[in-house]
Amino acid sequence: xxxxxxxxxxxxxxxxxxxxxxxxxxxxxxxxxxxxxxxxxxxxxxxxxxxxxxxxxxxxxxxxxxxxxxxxxxxxxxxxxxxxxxxxxxxxxxxxxxxxxxxxxxxxxxxxxxxxxxxxxxxxxxxxxxxxxxxxxxxxxxxxxxxxxxxxxxxxxxxxxxxxxxxxxxxxxxxxxxxxxxxxxxxxxxxxxxxxxxxxxxxxxxxxxxxxxxxxxxxxxxxxxxxxxxxxxxxxxxxxxxxxxxxxxxxxxxxxxxxxxxxxxxxxxxxxxxxxxxxxxxxxxxxxxxxxx
Amino acid sequence: xxxxxxxxxxxxxxxxxxxxxxxxxxxxxxxxxxxxxxxxxxxxxxxxxxxxxxxxxxxxxxxxxxxxxxxxxxxxxxxxxxxxxxxxxxxxxxxxxxxxxxxxxxxxxxxxxxxxxxxxxxxxxxxxxxxxxxxxxxxxxxxxxxxxxxxxxxxxxxxxxxx
Numbered sequence: 427x428x429x430x431x432x433x434x435x436x437x438x439x440x441x442x443x444x445x446x447x448x449x450x451x452x453x454x455x456x457x458x459x460x461x462x463x464x465x466x467x468x469x470x471x472x473x474x475x476x477x478x479x480x481x482x483x484x485x486x487x488x489x490x491x492x493x494x495x496x497x498x499x500x501x502x503x504x505x506x507x508x509x510x511x512x513x514x515x516x517x518x519x520x521x522x523x524x525x526x527x528x529x530x531x532x533x534x535x536x537x538x539x540x541x542x543x544x545x546x547x548x549x550x551x552x553x554x555x556x557x558x559x560x561x562x563x564x565x566x567x568x569x570x571x572x573x574x575x576x577x578x579x580x581x582x583x584x585x586x587x588x589x590x591x592x593x594x595x596x597x598x599x600x601x602x603x604x605x606x607x608x609x610x611x612x613x614x615x616x617x618x619x620x621x622x623x624x625x626x627x628x629x630x631x632x633x634x635x636x637x638x639x640x641x642x643x644x645x646x647x648x649x650x651x652x653x654x655x656x657x658x659x660x661x662x663x664x665x666x667x668x669x670x671x672x673x674x675x676x677x678x679x680x681x682x683x684x685x686x687x688x689x690x691x692x693x694x695x696x697x698x699x700x701x702x703x704x705x706x707x708x709x710x711x712x713x714x715x716x717x718x719x
Numbered sequence: 720x721x722x723x724x725x726x727x728x729x730x731x732x733x734x735x736x737x738x739x740x741x742x743x744x745x746x747x748x749x750x751x752x753x754x755x756x757x758x759x760x761x762x763x764x765x766x767x768x769x770x771x772x773x774x775x776x777x778x779x780x781x782x783x784x785x786x787x788x789x790x791x792x793x794x795x796x797x798x799x800x801x802x803x804x805x806x807x808x809x810x811x812x813x814x815x816x817x818x819x820x821x822x823x824x825x826x827x828x829x830x831x832x833x834x835x836x837x838x839x840x841x842x843x844x845x846x847x848x849x850x851x852x853x854x855x856x857x858x859x860x861x862x863x864x865x866x867x868x869x870x871x872x873x874x875x876x877x878x879x880x881x882x
Contacts (some may be wrong), residue, residue, distance in 0.1 A: 428744070428747075430742065431721055431741075432741060434785070434787055436788075457788075460783050461783060464765070464784070465764035465783065468744070479788060528853070529768070529852050529854075530849075530850060530852075531778045531779055532765070532853065535777075535779050535780075535784075
């Protein structure tokens, strides 16, 4: 099928884009990478009256570091993140996650802001945001606000964003030991939507104990979740093989995934435990290298 | 009558100026307005990869772009692979290694493989499988497609050695 008719606007600046969005509000849709919106339009599941194409708003395409946060402009494409030396140095967890985002063609066009705003429960970035205490910066004609990930992701495809707001920036807290970050994903084929995602960021002190641990899960609920019980269990302890397995079991115990054609709830729980266990083991290994005994 | 928007693009190094409706997909523009029917329309929602073209050098699905968005861009389609009247080594290799059956996915496969070989002259089988993972072949011909890309990589290398 083909999209229905719409009026096309291609603002050159953020101010122009914001003014257009305020004028048209819910009738309009923002077009960035188009990897989620255009399929919906082609199938006529979405028929916006106005399209505001923000691809020319170059000011939204950047990767920077400020005050201990990695800041990514909303229009930053997956390929840019994949190739960014700053992302590789500051946030290997994100660098690993982006390799699972769609296929090459999708990564050429798709953007981090688009993916976060779309909030697919099986997408990778929301899980990274949850794991690294990420924040979303939204802007309207009225001003800017910064939203914590817990408040932003409300449910599948549902986010805390007003019709006149644009996601302008994604912020990820820089981990103390960047290298001890691991992102793993299980999908039917590489690049397909995830059945389960597990993300781990560790900080191991000189005595080999977990000084900080963050564990995020994706694809197992309407929004990304943090495995708080597992984190609490490991905190201050040496993460040996037995404790990693115990933590992985705790992470799976506290989720309630749905059944669907790709896998049953029980299968997802078992895979969540498996992936968290593997991610923890890898993170411990990387963290140990940073703190040789 | 819907409003028509003027665009200028270069496709396979040839400049074109046309006016398009905003909702016209790039793949329909390439096929219907320009008449280059080598680029195929498969799923029309970004899943099959048959419509893959290079947009400013990056592989992109032309069913997920509006023609009006590529104003000022450089596009290469499967017709742009040949040079001086002879087929690209990838096209030769797909023929030699039986890398196609019905041929529907072939233009997209060729564009993804061409992009791979531009940045990686000695791809492993995994590299190749990852590079074409966004392209679906329903004749189950992946084994020969991988072989064809390996063959083309060798041919390109030999050509370099000779030159």
